[in-house]
Amino acid sequence: MPETIPAENLNLEIIKSRSVKGITSLVTRSVAIQLISALGFLLLTIFLGLNEVGVFIAVTEVIGILGYFSDIGLASALIQKKDQPTLSDLRTTFTIQQSLVSMLIFLSLGLSPLVKSYFHLTNEGINLLYALLAGFFLASLKTIPSVQLERTLKFNKLAFVEVLETIVFYTTAVVLAVLGAGIKSYTVAVLARGIVGLITLYIISPWQIGLGFSLPAIKKLLKFGIPYQTNTFLAVLKDRITNLLLFRIIGSEGIAILGWAQTWSQKPLRLIMDNVTKITFPSLSRLQGRPHELKKGLEKSIFYTVSTTFPILVIFSLVASQLVLIIPRYQKWEPGLLPLYVFLFSAAWASVSTPLTTALNAIGKIKLTFYMMIMWTILTLGLTPFLAFKYGYLGAVLASFIISFTSIVPVIVIRRYIPFDLKKTLIFPTLTSLALFIILFMVTRITSGLPAVFGTLLLAGMVYPPLMIIINGESVKTDIKNFFSRLNDHRV
Numbered sequence: 001m002p003e004t005i006p007a008e009n010l011n012l013e014i015i016k017s018r019s020v021k022g023i024t025s026l027v028t029r030s031v032a033i034q035l036i037s038a039l040g041f042l043l044l045t046i047f048l049g050l051n052e053v054g055v056f057i058a059v060t061e062v063i064g065i066l067g068y069f070s071d072i073g074l075a076s077a078l079i080q081k082k083d084q085p086t087l088s089d090l091r092t093t094f095t096i097q098q099s100l101v102s103m104l105i106f107l108s109l110g111l112s113p114l115v116k117s118y119f120h121l122t123n124e125g126i127n128l129l130y131a132l133l134a135g136f137f138l139a140s141l142k143t144i145p146s147v148q149l150e151r152t153l154k155f156n157k158l159a160f161v162e163v164l165e166t167i168v169f170y171t172t173a174v175v176l177a178v179l180g181a182g183i184k185s186y187t188v189a190v191l192a193r194g195i196v197g198l199i200t201l202y203i204i205s206p207w208q209i210g211l212g213f214s215l216p217a218i219k220k221l222l223k224f225g226i227p228y229q230t231n232t233f234l235a236v237l238k239d240r241i242t243n244l245l246l247f248r249i250i251g252s253e254g255i256a257i258l259g260w261a262q263t264w265s266q267k268p269l270r271l272i273m274d275n276v277t278k279i280t281f282p283s284l285s286r287l288q289g290r291p292h293e294l295k296k297g298l299e300k301s302i303f304y305t306v307s308t309t310f311p312i313l314v315i316f317s318l319v320a321s322q323l324v325l326i327i328p329r330y331q332k333w334e335p336g337l338l339p340l341y342v343f344l345f346s347a348a349w350a351s352v353s354t355p356l357t358t359a360l361n362a363i364g365k366i367k368l369t370f371y372m373m374i375m376w377t378i379l380t381l382g383l384t385p386f387l388a389f390k391y392g393y394l395g396a397v398l399a400s401f402i403i404s405f406t407s408i409v410p411v412i413v414i415r416r417y418i419p420f421d422l423k424k425t426l427i428f429p430t431l432t433s434l435a436l437f438i439i440l441f442m443v444t445r446i447t448s449g450l451p452a453v454f455g456t457l458l459l460a461g462m463v464y465p466p467l468m469i470i471i472n473g474e475s476v477k478t479d480i481k482n483f484f485s486r487l488n489d490h491r492v
Helices: 012-047 048-067 074-080 088-121 122-138 144-153 153-180 186-203 216-287 291-326 331-362 367-392 391-412 422-446 449-472 476-486
Strands: none
Touching: 012 153, 012 216, 048 088, 048 122, 048 216, 088 122, 088 144, 088 216, 122 186, 144 153, 144 186, 144 391, 153 186, 216 291, 216 331, 216 367, 216 391, 291 331, 291 422, 331 367, 331 391, 367 391, 422 449
């Protein structure tokens, strides 16, 4: 059995071509996933009550916290590693991760009575917790196959698995919700998604599964993994634990309103930013030591993230109120409109800051992102529960609005290491989106209901591409030509 996993020679042109193809695959996947999940979430929030949605969100946060402790950053270290990982690296990572996952599952089962009491769960709620724990275990088994695909930038295969999982989850959940299954809809859907996803990924990306432990391997991986996972721990404190505290302050219905607004506001980020970030981390990691190419890669990443995310946020902000009013049984979510507008504003900032912190991680400046995460964690834990206690769920919204302005910090920090062109990457796309907002806003003042929704979507598709070319110049045309050239490169 070979000790070293066969490596591929990823020269600069292959990295560029696979990055383009990877982005294309991931964006195509995201369009499919977000359309399916948006329709599924829409239907679920029609047929399920606020309390049922709130319980699912809260229990899912518990499993998200467990996810932090299950990895200690080893998977990210394998992706970032300059040299090709050995079989010993893979098996060491797998062994440590499965040991941690098993301990966490047994601990969670022991603490389930406390979880039941904290969230006031029914027996159906506890069964949902058990299903999410099973899904957590199944997801942990997919780590190594996913790492292998990400290191070689073969994101099209990952895309297929994620689309399939999304179809299985929402089809199962919606059918059961329509039949009146309530929380059971989520329980069965979580199990179905986990089983189908695991089997499919191992067919696509098999590996010589086995247990092992190498002290030299673990030392090298933990050098990057521990700082990286410390940042993740702060993110857990900042987001998930904050949400658990909010559950006690504003209740399941308040959490449902915030969760509804956050879910819709995050759709553009899940559609665009997550995919670009997934490409950016391994791609920029491969470009370490090539400053000029690194700078160009970061500029393209930010420019097209912002240029695609901002207009979608604009469209969401203009059609949201119309959809709430025209969809039967959906008026119950009207209190979530104001939070939605604020979260869309925060999402715009996040579409800028997240690729930048990812780039810092890719070039090994993990301590800087750690310090920034400390800042965001202190602000979130300090402001959100305090303002929520005073003003209810609107207090949490106010905290999000205040904290979003700190996203300017990564822009300042990273330019010390990668002096990217701020005007070209941020200002021009912002002006384009502002012009789009003004045009679409006038349409919504003229009409309402379904005509306003369809008119906004149609006009956005007709107006935004010319605006991009007019405001951003010939560079967009050149990038489009290069994009299709690399997309059709049959060497990779």
